[in-house]
Amino acid sequence: MSQFVVADAIVSIISSPLVTPFRIATGQHDELENVFLCLRTTDGVCGYGEAAVATHITGETIPGTLANLERIAAALKGCTVEDPEALCRELAPSLKGNHAALAALEMAILDITCRIQGIPLYQYFPPATDKGNKFTFNTDITIVIGSVEEARTATAQYSAQGFTTFKIKVGKDEAIDLERVLAVREIAPQSELILDANMGFNAARMLAFLDQLDQHGARPVLLEQPVPKYDWEGLSTITKALEGSETLVCADESVGSLSDAKRAIDTGAVSAINIKTMKSGLFEGAEIARLAARNNIPLMLGAMMESALSITASAHMAAGLGCIDYADLDTTFFIKGELSHSPYLDNTGKFELVGAAPGIGVEPKF
């Protein structure tokens, strides 16, 4: 039995400096500033959750997330939790528009549930296909928006460290972007390239950009969110144009919920989907993964600017579901200090979940 009573709930803002600003087409993070939730049961078991707030992407704010989680924390004190998923689904509507807070709540509740049951979190997410679990996998590493020289330096460093998949942020300046992609290709010629435009192109410009890359033999395996969130027509145009090619067209900003995922799959607007706990929570994220897997849609599991706590929670999801083709769980490499340490992630970007401790397995100090 994993029934428990919440004795205490603490909400706090945590922050950490970054190694380098995390720049994308629509803005940047200069530091990690997130909201943590700690729940403690009457038996003294603690569970932790993290809300990664990306105001320039989702419009959510630190004060709003803090207030929402403080409200939830107050409501949870003294509450008996019998069915973790039912409880989270019941509270979800009161966190509408603040999916990061929902993710933190679900993470903390599931962390406790799994600790009480003595199982690692991945066991809560059974395999989505007959391929079973996938306990060992590598994350890509992001080359943030910046100069050609910065792209060169970062690629050389990460390549030496052992990374083999580079996710290059583009969509800010096409001429520089082209040079940056070619620089990564030149420095790490055997690597896989992923491009993430974060909505920075329109369909025609994106296809022209890919043509230029083709001419230099630098074709990406996956192209993420080339056009604005609601430009489904643009996504469809690009997907049709790339049909049969080696490049998947992946929705990120366009798919934040199960209904968005249904639309993306039913219309064939994209050929891959990026799931993030911060967009849809853990339960709905897993539902999206199962829906996509049933429809043979490749999946990326990504993250906002998350510390080791929530990155590790996502790694458990990926390991359990076993249907994640592209892990984009690299933000700990951009964070300085304690919050960057996941016990299941090594310096080369390899996650190894075999033998993981009960729960998420991360004990944040805050």
Ligand SMILES: [Mg+2]
């Ligand atoms: Mg993205």
